Amino acid sequence: MSASQHRYALLIEYDGTNFKGWQKQLNPPVRSVEAVLEEAVSFVANEEIKLVCAGRTDAGVHGINQIAHFDSDAVREKRAWMLGINSNLPADCAVRDITEVSSQFHARFSAISRTYRYIIYNHPYRSPLLRTQSLWCYHPLDVIRMEQSAQALIGEHDFSAFRSSECQATTPFRNIHHITFQQNGPLIEIELKANAFLHNMVRNIVGTLLEVGLGKEKIIYPQQVLESRDRTKGGMTVPPQGLHLYHVEYPTALMPQLSLTTKMSIA
Numbered sequence: 001m002s003a004s005q006h007r008y009a010l011l012i013e014y015d016g017t018n019f020k021g022w023q024k025q026l027n028p029p030v031r032s033v034e035a036v037l038e039e040a041v042s043f044v045a046n047e048e049i050k051l052v053c054a055g056r057t058d059a060g061v062h063g064i065n066q067i068a069h070f071d072s073d074a075v076r077e078k079r080a081w082m083l084g085i086n087s088n089l090p091a092d093c094a095v096r097d098i099t100e101v102s103s104q105f106h107a108r109f110s111a112i113s114r115t116y117r118y119i120i121y122n123h124p125y126r127s128p129l130l131r132t133q134s135l136w137c138y139h140p141l142d143v144i145r146m147e148q149s150a151q152a153l154i155g156e157h158d159f160s161a162f163r164s165s166e167c168q169a170t171t172p173f174r175n176i177h178h179i180t181f182q183q184n185g186p187l188i189e190i191e192l193k194a195n196a197f198l199h200n201m202v203r204n205i206v207g208t209l210l211e212v213g214l215g216k217e218k219i220i221y222p223q224q225v226l227e228s229r230d231r232t233k234g235g236m237t238v239p240p241q242g243l244h245l246y247h248v249e250y251p252t253a254l255m256p257q258l259s260l261t262t263k264m265s266i267a
Contacts, residue, residue, distance in 0.1 A: 060240030152223035207235035
């Protein structure tokens with residue numbers, strides 16, 4: 001970052017249904033959140049912009065409060081940034097706020113925790129309106145048993161049993177701060193907060209908890225999977241459409257002044 005440049009933080013919301021994830025890919029080129037955003041921001045800044053995000057979401061995963069930063073020589077009023085960027089974005093992606101931040105702020109490396117929410121539609125009959133925002137589970141789920149079994153995963157552990165074979169993280173150790181459940185009629189929202197997550201970690205944890213909720217496994221099952229460090233011992237990797245990146249936490253001194261969404265995902 002040069003002395004003349006400014007660093008800006010973006011608050012981004014997107015429906016991941018028709019994106020091949022956050023990360024831009026050129027061989028072959030795919031429709032990614034990063035690509036459409038960089039194109040839109042570059043147009044307004046009148047220079048090539050590179051974005052850095054807090055967490056790269058996979059294909060089909062949604063962003064409610066995704067945070068990204070970029071450096072630019074451009075100086076614009078907030079209204080000009082917002083109107084210019086959003087008028088050049090597709091309908092399934094929007095910048096909801098922008099602010100200038102310290103050069104010490106880094107969307108990824110400054111983050112101290114990430115929070116994801118996974119939505120399950122637990123009803124005998126499918127919902128066309130919720131098909132891209134939740135997992136439909138038509139068998140009754142015992143949410144109390146799921147919540148009890150999830151407590152064994154709280155804290156710092158080796159989560160090898162919940163990472164995908166494609167995970168490139170240098171260590172399987174992560175620290176889960178909490179796993180909470182909220183039910184509103186047929187909608188079940190599972191919230192997981194951790195310092196960071198391994199590839200597919202949330203979706204693999206939810207798949208394992210589903211085995212307990214369906215009565216196929218005992219409450220101790222997630223703990224047994226965790227201790228095995230063996231991915232083949234756990235439940236399925238649930239589909240991506242139920243997963244939402246909900247919040248990214250930064251140290252108070254670096255936290256961007258952005259208008260974050262605080263409501264529940266869809267429940």
